[in-house]
Amino acid sequence: MLPISYGTAIIVFCIGLYTILSKRNLFKTVIGLSLMEGGVLMLITSSGYVPGGVPALLPFAGGEPVNPLPHSFTLTAIVIGAADVALALAFIIKIHRRYGTVDIDKIRGLRG
Amino acid sequence: MTRPDSLSLIMIALALFMTVASSLFAGAKGKEAFWRDLAPLWLFCLFACLTALASTWLSFIIGLELSTLSLFTVIRRGDEATSRLYLLAQLSGASVLLFATALGSSFGGNLPLGPVSEKLFPLFVIGLGVKAALPGLHFWLPRTHSQAPTESSALLSGYAVKMGIYGLLRLVDGPSPPLLLLGIVMALYGVVQALLQHDAKRLLAYHTISQLGFIVAALSTGTPLGRTAALFHVVAHALFKGLLFLSAGSLEKLYGSRDLNQLGRAGRDAPLLFGLFLVGASAIAGCPFTSGYAAKIVIKSALADQGQAVLGLQLAGLGTTLSFCKFGCYGFFRSLGNKKGGSPSGSPGKNAYAAMGLLALATIFLGITPLFLPLLPLGAKALLAPQALVDGLIPLVGGAALFALFPRLFRPRQGDVADVENALVPAGRLLLRPLAFLRRSHTGRLRTYIALIVAALIAIFHSL
Amino acid sequence: MKSPRNLQRLGALALSLALGWWLWQGVTISPFQGITGPAARYIHGTARDTGAANVVAAILFDYRGFDTLGEASVIYTTVCGVALLFAKRRYRRSSHGLSFIVKRSMALLVPFILLYASSIIVMGHLSPGGGFQGGSVMATVTILFCVIYGSSFEAARVSPKVKETIESSGALLFVLIGLVGLVTGGAFLTNIAAGFPRGTMGQLFSGGTIPLLNIAVGMKVGAGLSTLFYSMVKILEDPTESSPPEV
Amino acid sequence: MNPVLAIVAPFLAAFTIPLFFVFRKRWIGSSIVLFGILSALLSLFVAAGGERAVVMGGWNPEVGITLVVDSLSTAFLILAALGFSASLSAATEAFGYGPWRFYVLFFLSWAATNGIILTGDLFNLFVFFEIFSVAAYLVVAYPPRSWQAIEAGFKYLIFGTVGALFLLIGIAYAFMATGQLNMAILARVLPRAPETTLSVVIGCLVVGLFIKSGTVPGHFWLPDAHSSAQTPVSALLSGVFVKVSLYALIRLTFLLFGNADGRVFFVLLLFGTVTLCLGHLMAFQQEDIKRLLAYSTVAQVGTIVIAIGCASAGGIAAAVYHAFNHMAAKMGLFLVAGVLAEDRASRDIAQMRGLFRHRPLFVLAFCLFAASIAGIPPLNGFMSKWFLLVAAAERGALIPAAAVVAGTVLSAAYYLRAITAFFSPAETEPPHLRPHPVTGAIVMLLALLGLVLALAPYIDPLREGLLAVGSDTSSGARYIGRVLQ
Secondary structure, eight states: OHHHHHHHHHHHHHHHHHHHHHOOBHHHHHHHHHHHHHHHHHHHHHTTOOTTOBOSBSSOOSSOBOOHHHHHHHHHHHHHHHHHHHHHHHHHHHHHHHHSOOBGGGOOSSOO | OOOOOHHHHHHHHHHHHHHHHHHHHHOOOSHHHIIIIIHHHHHHHHHHHHHHHOOBHHHHHHHHHHHHHHHHHHHHHHOHHHHHHHHHHHHHHHHHHHHHHHHHOOSSOOOBSSOOOTTTHHHHHHHHHHHHTOTTTTTTHHHHHHHSOHHHHHHIIIIIHHHHHHHHHHHOOSOOHHHHHHHHHHHHHHHHHHHTOOBHHHHHHHHHHHHHHHHHHHHTTOSHHHHHHHHHHHHHHHHHHHHHHHHHHHHHHHHSOOBTTTOOOHHHHOHHHHHHHHHHHHHHHTOTTSHHHHHHHHHHHHTTTOHHHHHHHHHHHHHHHHHHHHHHIIIIIOOOSOSSOOOOSSOOOHHHHHHHHHHHHHHHHHHHHHHHSOOSTTOHHHHHSHHHHHHHHHHHHHHHHHHHHOGGGGSOOSSOOOOHHHHHHHHHHHHHHHHHHHHHTOOOOHHHHHHHHHHHHHHHHHHO | OHHHHHHHHHHHHHHHHHHHHHHHHHOOOOOOOOOOTHHHHHHHHHHHHTOOSBHHHHIIIIITHHHHHHHHHHHHHHHHHHHHHTOOSOOOOOOOOSOHHHHHHHHHHHHHHHHHHHHHHHTTTTSSOOHHHHHHHHHHHHHHHHHHHOHHHHHHHSOHHHHHHHHHHHHHHHHHHHHHHHHTTSOTTOOGGGTOOOBOTTSSSBSTTHHHHHHHHHHHHHHHHHHHHHHHHHHHHOTTSOOOOOO | OOTHHHHHHHHHHHHHHHHHHHHOGGGHHHHHHHHHHHHHHHHHHHHHTOSEEEEGGGOOTTTSOEEEEOHHHHHHHHHHHHHHHHHHHHHHHHHTTOOHHHHHHHHHHHHHHHHHHHBOBHHHHHHHHHHHHHHHHHHHHOSTTOHHHHHHHHHHHHHHHHHHHHHHHHHHHHHHHHSOOBHHHHHHHGGGSOHHHHHHHHHHHHHHHHHHHTOTTSOTHHHHHHHHSOHHHHHHIIIIIHHHHHHHHHHHHHHHSTTSTTHHHHHHHHHHHHHHHHHHHHHHTOOBHHHHHHHHHHHHHHHHHHHHHTOSHHHHHHHHHHHHHHHHHHHHHHHHHHHHHHHHTOOBGGGOTTHHHHOHHHHHHHHHHHHHHHTOTTSHHHHHHHHHHHHHHHHTOHHHHHHHHHHHHHHHHHHHHHHHHHHSOOSSOOSOOOOOHHHHHHHHHHHHHHHHHHHGGGSHHHHHHHHHHHHHHHHOHHHHHHHTO
C-alpha cells in the first residue's frame, strides 16, 4: 500500500517537472509547479501513514491515530504553495501586459 | 617584523636615493602638481621600503602590490592602456606569488621571507619573474618603460624591477642551474632586442632586461660571492639605468621625440646632456673603472666555473656596447631625419640636470670606490688585475670595432620588432571567443535553465 | 522545426525520469513500529498540554505555532505584494453582474456562508478546520460578490481599507497573543503555561490561545485572500489596459 | 533578551504600517524610521546577548520550535542588521515614504532573514525561506511600471519556487527517515539513515540552497534581479539576501552532513569553483554596470561556497569574514553605481565618462570598494581572500585556490574598465545632478566599515570571534549541546 502511495507522489512530481521543462505556456509552467508541489505534499502525507490509523482527533475512537505532524506541515506547505501560485499568476498578468504573449520562450528581455 | 639586515638597508637606501632623483627630475611646482606628480612617487618609495623590511612573504606581497598601485597612478598619465597592462601584469605576478605563499602557509604561521620548499620554488620564481622580467614574463616591461613618464621609467627600471630581484635574492639559497640558464637567455635576448629598436626608451627597457639577466645569473649561483655580485649590480644598474632613462627623457623633452631616426642634434645643442649620458653609457657597457665594470667583473668571477655562462655574458656585453654606440651616435650626433631641424624646443631644466648629475656622481662614486676600498669580497686588487682589465675591455673594444666596421648594419630601423607583447592581443581575442559563447549560452530561456539545474541535481546524486 | 521540439521533450522526459528514479531510490520504507519521536508526544500529550481535541490544530497553533505565524505571513506578503504590483489610484466601474434572480439568491446565501465560515474558524480546535480553512471560505464571499454583483459593488460594501485593517489587526493579534507568553515570563506563544485557561476538552471554550489564534489567522487569511482576488480581478477588468491573456 | 524579539520586531512593523496608512497617514514616515531603528537595535542586542537556545511555547526542543543563537548566527545577525539598516536609509532617500507597501515587504523580509538565521528547526527554516523569497520577488519587481523589474521578478519567482520545492523534498526525506525536524536532533539521527536517502536529502537541500544563493547552475536569476531592481534593493539583494542563503548552506552542511565522509564538501568545492569562474568571466563581458556588479556577486558567492567547501574551521571563518567584506563593498558599489547611473541616465559603462569631475567622492569610494572586492592588499577583501587561500591550501584544494587567485586579476580587469571610464574626460556634462546626502553618508560608513574589517585580523576580539565562529560551527557539538542541554 505504502509503496504505491510513494510511487504516485513521485510520479506526480515528475509529471510536474516534465510540464515545466517541456511546455512553453506560462500558465502551464505554473500548473507544473503546483503539480510538483502536490507531489511533495503527497510524499509528506504518506510518511505519516499508520496501518489502520484513525484521524488525529481526540478522543481516538478505536485504534491508533495517524501521525499528525505531517498533516500539520502539509497544511502549512499548502498555504505557502497557494501564495506562490497566486503571486506567479499576478506576475503573468503583468508580463502579458508588456509582451503580449504568455510563451515562455519569447519572454527574454533579459539575457547575457 | 624582524630586525632589518644589511640587504634590507641597502634596498631602502637605494629606494630613497632613486626616489629623490626621480622627484628632482619631475620637479613639481605648486601644490596641485605636488599631489599629482610627487605624492605617488613618495608613496611608491614608502611601500618599497616596507617591502624591503618585510619579514614574511605575505607582507612582501602586500608591499609589492601597493607599490605597483602607486606607480600605476603615475604611468596612467603617460598612457592609459599601458598602465592597465602594467597593473594587470603585476597583479598576475603577485597573485601567483600569493597562491604559492598560501600553499606554504598555515593558520599557525605565515611563510617567512626566505627559501621555500622544493615544490613551491617554481611557483615563486614565476611570481617574482613577472616583476623581474624573466624571459616570457617580460611582456609588460618594454611597453611600460617606454610609455611611462620619464621619472617613473627611471623608478621602474631603477627600483621596481629590483623588488623582484630582491625577492629572488631572498628565495635562492643554493645553486640553481635553471635560473642560471634563464639569466643568460635574458641577457642575450634583451641585447638582441635592444639592437633592433629605434625608440630610445624602448631600447633602454630591453637593456634593463639584459642587465637583469646578469643579476639573475649571478644570484643563481647561490654562493655568497654571487649574491654580493648580484646586489652590487642591482645598485649599480639602478643608478646608471636611472641616469640613462633621465637623459633619454631629457632628449624627449628637448626634441619632442624618442625616435632615434628623429634625433641626432643633441651633441651640439646640449653637450652637458651628452656628458651625463656618456657616464651612464660607459657604466652599462662595462668600461673599466666604472660601476658596471666592477659589477661585471665580480659576476664573472662568481661564475668562474661556468665557462659557457661567462661566454654568454661576454657576448651580451659586446651587444651592449654596440647598442650604446648606436644610441650615442644617432641620439646625439648623426641626424637621420629632417636634416635642418629646428632648435630644441625648451630645455630639460635645471632640476633635470641636477637629478642626472646626482645619479652620475653616484655612478662614478660607485665605480671608483671599489678600487680603493674593499667594498667587494674580491678586494680592490682584483679589479685592477690585468686579466680583469682584458676581460672587461674585450666586449668594449669588440663592440666599438664592430660598430665602426659595419655602421650601416646598426642604423636605427623603422617599424617595431615582434615580441611577446604582440602576441597578447591575438591571444586575448582567441580567449574571448569561448567567452562570447559563454555569454550567448545565457539565452534567457527559463526551461533550459531549469533543465540545467535538474541535471546538476542528478549529477550531485551520482557523486554522493 | 518538428524534430528539435521532440528532442526537447525527450530530454525533458529523460531528466524527469532520472530524477524520479533517484527520488524513488531514496524512499525508505521500514516496517511500521509504532509512532516515535515528537509525533508520539503530540498524540499522547495534546489533551494534557493544550486542552484541544484536534491534534493537528494543537500542533499548528501551539506546539509549532511559530510556523503558523510564518505561514500566515507568507499570505500577508503575497497580498501586500500583489496590491503593490497592481497599485492603481482609481478603478473604473466595469461589469454589472448577473441577473436579478442570481443576485437575490446570493443575498440569501451570504449569511449562511459567513456563518459556516465562522463555525469553521471557531471550532478549529475541536474538529478539522481552523483559521486558514474558514478564512478561505469567507473569502469566497468576495469572489461570489465579484462574479454576481460586479466588482465595484463589492468594493462599495467592504472597502479595501476595511479589509486592510482586518488583515493587519489579525496579524497583529497573533503577535500580541504570542507576546503575552513572553511577558508572563514564559516563551513566545506560550499557551497554557502562560495562564490561558485550558477549559474542558471538547467544549468551545477550551484549548487556551488556540481559538484566539484561529480567529486571528481567520481574519488575516479571509481579508487577505479577498484583497488578493479583488486586486487581480480589478486589473483584469480594467479597460485601460489590454485584454487579459488567453489561456 | 529573548531572541524571538529580533524576529517579532520587524513583523510588528510590517503589521502596523498598514494600520497607520488607514488611520494616521502622517505617521507612516516616522514609524518606518522608528521601526527600522528598533529592529536593528533588537537584532544587535540579541547578537550581543551571548549564546543561548529558547523554545517557542516553552516546550522541549523536540516538540517545539527552537531558536538558537550561537556564534555563527550572531555574526550573520549583525551582518543582516547592518545591511538592512543601510538599505533602509538608502530606500527612504530614493523612494520617500510613499510606497508604504514596499516598506511592509522590506520589514517582512527582514523578519524572515532573522528567522532563517535564528531558527533551529528544519521546517521552520523552509517557512522563513518562503516569506523571505516571496518578499524578495516583490521588492525586485518594484516599481511595477518597469518591465525589466517585472520580468526579473518573475524569473526569480520561478527559480525560487523550484528551489523551495527542492528544499521541501529534502526536508520531507529527512523527516521520512527520522521523524524529527529539530536540526540538533537530526544532526544525531540523520547519519543513521540509509545511504541513498541521505544522498537525496543532501542533494535536494544543497541544490535548493544553490538556487536561493545564486550558485551555478542556479545563478540565472541573479544578474537579472540584481541589475533590474532599484538601487537600494540591489544593494540589499547582494549585501544580505545572498548571504542568508549561504548562512543556511553553512549551517546545514556542517550540522547535518558534516560527518558524511566529506563528499558534500567536494560538491561544494566543485560548484563553487565553477561559479567563481563563470561569474568573473561573465562580468568581464558586461556593458551594463549593474549587471557587471551582479555577475561579480555571482563570483563572490562562488568564493564563499569554496570557503565552505574547505570543510574546516578556517574555511568557515574565511567564509564569514568574506561575507562581511562582500556585504560592505558590494552594497557600497551598488549604491554608488545607482547614483552615477542616475546622473548619466544610463547604466552603460561607455556612457559613464567624466564622472570623476562630477562626483569625486563617490567615484573614489567606488575605487576603494572595487579594490576591496578585487582583493587588492591591504584592503578587507584581500584579507579574507588570504584566509580562504590558506584554508584551501590546508584542505589541498589547489584548483579552487588557483581559481580564486586568477579571479583577482580578472576582476581587477573589469573593475578597471569601469573606473577608467569614470576618470576619462567627457564630451558632455551629466544631465542630472541631484544631491544624495543620505546615500553619501551610507557609502562613507560602508567604506569605514570596510577599513575596520581590513584591520579585523589584527584586532584581537574580532579575530578571536571569527576563529570561534569557525571552530564552533565546524564540529557542531557545541550547537547540539546548546540546544539539547
